[in-house]
Amino acid sequence: MKIRYIIAFVFAFSIGNTFAQSNQPAPNQAKPILLMNGIAHLGNGEVIKNSAIGFENGKLTMVVDATVARIDMSKFEVVKIEGQHVYPGFILPNSELGLREVNAVRATVDAREAGDLKPNVRSVIAYNTDSELITTFKHNGILTTQIVPSGGTISGTSSIVQLDAWNWEDAVIKEDDGIHLNWPARKIRPRWWMGETEYQVNKEYDNTVAKIQKLFSDAKAYSENNGGKTNIKLEAMLGLYDGSKQLFIHENAAKSILESVQFAKNNAVKKIVVVGGRDVSMITEFIKDNDISVVLNGVHIMPSREESDVDMPYKTPALLQQAGIKFCIAYGGSIMNHRNLPFLAGTAAAYGLSKEEALKTITSNAAEILGLANLGVLKEGYRATLFVSEGDALDMRTNNVIHAFIDGRNVKTDGMQEILYERYKEKYGQE
Numbered sequence: 001m002k003i004r005y006i007i008a009f010v011f012a013f014s015i016g017n018t019f020a021q022s023n024q025p026a027p028n029q030a031k032p033i034l035l036m037n038g039i040a041h042l043g044n045g046e047v048i049k050n051s052a053i054g055f056e057n058g059k060l061t062m063v064v065d066a067t068v069a070r071i072d073m074s075k076f077e078v079v080k081i082e083g084q085h086v087y088p089g090f091i092l093p094n095s096e097l098g099l100r101e102v103n104a105v106r107a108t109v110d111a112r113e114a115g116d117l118k119p120n121v122r123s124v125i126a127y128n129t130d131s132e133l134i135t136t137f138k139h140n141g142i143l144t145t146q147i148v149p150s151g152g153t154i155s156g157t158s159s160i161v162q163l164d165a166w167n168w169e170d171a172v173i174k175e176d177d178g179i180h181l182n183w184p185a186r187k188i189r190p191r192w193w194m195g196e197t198e199y200q201v202n203k204e205y206d207n208t209v210a211k212i213q214k215l216f217s218d219a220k221a222y223s224e225n226n227g228g229k230t231n232i233k234l235e236a237m238l239g240l241y242d243g244s245k246q247l248f249i250h251e252n253a254a255k256s257i258l259e260s261v262q263f264a265k266n267n268a269v270k271k272i273v274v275v276g277g278r279d280v281s282m283i284t285e286f287i288k289d290n291d292i293s294v295v296l297n298g299v300h301i302m303p304s305r306e307e308s309d310v311d312m313p314y315k316t317p318a319l320l321q322q323a324g325i326k327f328c329i330a331y332g333g334s335i336m337n338h339r340n341l342p343f344l345a346g347t348a349a350a351y352g353l354s355k356e357e358a359l360k361t362i363t364s365n366a367a368e369i370l371g372l373a374n375l376g377v378l379k380e381g382y383r384a385t386l387f388v389s390e391g392d393a394l395d396m397r398t399n400n401v402i403h404a405f406i407d408g409r410n411v412k413t414d415g416m417q418e419i420l421y422e423r424y425k426e427k428y429g430q431e
Contacts, residue, residue, distance in 0.1 A: 023130055025164050029384075029408030032056040034076035035086060037066055038388060043088040043363035043377040045356045053086060055384035058408035063378050079403065081388050087359070088376050089143030089385040089406065090393075091366035093295045094248075094275050094330040095338050097137065097145050098127040098161075112151030117215050119179050119236040121156030123149040127168040134163050135415035136339045140399060141387045143406050144173065146370060148180055148248075153208060154215070155180040157236060158248070160370055162385065164411045177371060178246035178273070179237065183260040184208040185253070209263075216267040243270040246371070248295070252278035252304070261292055273369060276332070278304055281316050284323035293369045294325055296361075297332030299344040311351060317361060318352025328366035346394035358394060384408040 033055055040051035040063065052071055054062035062071070101108035110126040127147050137145065143163055149156035157176045165171035184205050190196035219237035226234075239245025247269045249260045257274055264272050274280060275295040280287055287294065296317065303312040320327045329345055331338040341362055349358035367376025374382045385406050391398025404411050414422075 023132075023134055024412070025166055025170070026406075026409035026411045029056070029058055029405075029410075032061070032076045033405075033408070033410075034062070034071070034073060034078045035081050035388065035403075036073075036078055038081035038084050038086040040086045040378055041088075041356065041359055042379070043359060044379075045360060047356060051086065053378060053386070055405070055408050058384050060378065060380050060382050060384050060386075063380055079388075081403070084402070085389045085391065085393060086378065087141060087387055087389065087393050088363045088378050089387060089404070090141045090342055090362045091144045091146075091328075091370065091372070091376060092137070092142050092330065092338060092341050092362070093146045093328060093366055093370060094148050094297070094332070095145050096148065096150060096335050097133060097163075097338065098129065098131045098147060099123060099149070100335050101128070101131055101133065111149060112155065113149070116152045117154045117211065117233070118152055118156050119154050119215075120232045121149055122159070122176060123147045123156055124159035124161070124168050124172055124175060127159075127161060127171065129165050129167055129171055132416060133335065133339070135413060138163055138404055138411065138413040139401060139415060139418075140339050140342055141389065141393050141401050141404070142339065142341055143385050143387065143404065143411075144372070144375060146177070153182055153184065153212060155182060157245075160372065162406050164406045164409060173375075174370070174372065176236075176239070176245065178248045179240060180248045180250060180275075181212070181260070181264075183249055183251045183256050185256065212263070213267075216269075220268060240269045240271075246271040246273050248273045248275050250275045252276040252298075254279035254282045258283060258286060261286075261290060265290065275330070277327070278313075278316075280325070281319040281323070284320065284325055287325055288323060294320065294327040295330050295369065296320070296327050297330050299329060299347055300340075301332075314347050314351040317348035317358070321353060321357060326365065326369065327361065328369050329361040340396075342394050342399060343396050346392075346396070349394060355392075355394065 035053040038051050040048040048065050050066045052064050052066040096111045099111040113121045124147055146158050146160045148158040158178050159172055160174040160177055161171040162173055185202055186205050187199040188202050190198055219234045222234040223238050223241045240247055247264050251257050251260055273293045277294045277296045278298055280294055299313055301313050331341050345358040345362050349355045364376040387401050388403040390400040390402055393399045401413050404413050
C-alpha cells in the first residue's frame, strides 16, 4: 500500500513539472531593442516620464528623454510601451531561493549542512535553477537574488545569481560574496511544547562566543601565515580581511547588534552588514558611526515590543533613511513569500518614504550593499536587466510584468499557474 502511494506521489509530481517547464533560459539578445515612451523609474530617485531606453549585447546603450532626444530607430527592434512603467530588475537579498522548495519534502531542501561553524559551505553549488519558485519571483519583477545558506552559528557563504540560467555556473553574478554569522542569543524563547512561558538564559552563550572568537583568531593568523598548509574553513574566511567578502551578521536585538558588530570590528573584519535589524532604529548613531549597512527584514510583521507603535515595522525604513543609514529591504520568513518583495517597498512608501526612495531599497541600495557595480539603476553601460509593468510595480493591485529582460535576453515570467490558466481558458472557450 505504501509503495503504491509513493509511486502515485512521484507520478503526480512529475506531471506537475511537465506543466511548468517555463525555466528554459532565453536566447542571447540578437538585435538592439528600444523601449519607447514608457515611464522610466531609474532606480536612483529619478523618473523620465517619456523615455527611450535602448540596449544591445546585454548592455544599456541609451536612457534618455524621448521628447528631446533625436533617435535613429531603424537599427532597433522597437517596443512601444506608452503609459507603462520601466524599472531596473528588483534585487532580493538574503533568500533561500533554489535551496528550498517544499519544506515537507526533505529531498527538496538543501539550505543547510550539518555542523555549527562552516564558512566553507558554498550555497551556490546547491542552487537549483529548475526551481518552480523562480518564475513566481520573475513574475513580480525580481530578477536578481542573493542565495544564502542557513543553520548553525556560521551558516556558510552566499552568492548572487540572476534568475534565467541552465545551471549555477551560468546563473552566478557574484560568487562567494559573503559569510553569514548567526549571533547567539543571550536569552532563549520559551519552548511551548515543554510548557515553558518565560524566556530562559542561554547558558551556552559565552561558550558559543568563545568558539566564534577562536575561529576568527585562527583565520586572522592563517591569513598572515598558513605554514604552507591549506585549511578549507580558514581559507573561506580570508576575504573578510582583504575586503573581498562581507560579513553578514544575522541579528535583530539592539544589544546583540552592538555586541556582534563590535566583535567583528575587533577582529579586523573590513565590511559588515547587519541582516534582520528589527531594533536598528534604536541604535542609528552607532550604525552610522561604524559605517554599517543594513538588510532590513520584517516590514510586514507585528512589532516585537509591547510599547512600540503597532505600525513601527512599517515606519522603520523611513526612520533609517532620516538617520542616514545605508539600507535595503529583504523579505525574511517563508521562501514562498519572498516574491512579494516589491510590496514591502510599497508599504515603506506609504509610511514615510517617497515612491522613488522606496524603489531604491530594492534596486540601487541593494546593489550597492551587495557590491554589484553595474546593476540596480537604468544607466548607460549597466547590465540590461530590467522589466516593464503595466502599472506601479510597488502596488500589488497594479504590478503586472509584461516584459522582462536579463542581460538583454527577453525572459519568460509565466509560471505553472499562468500556463494552466491559458490551457484551460482555451479548453473551455473562455475569453
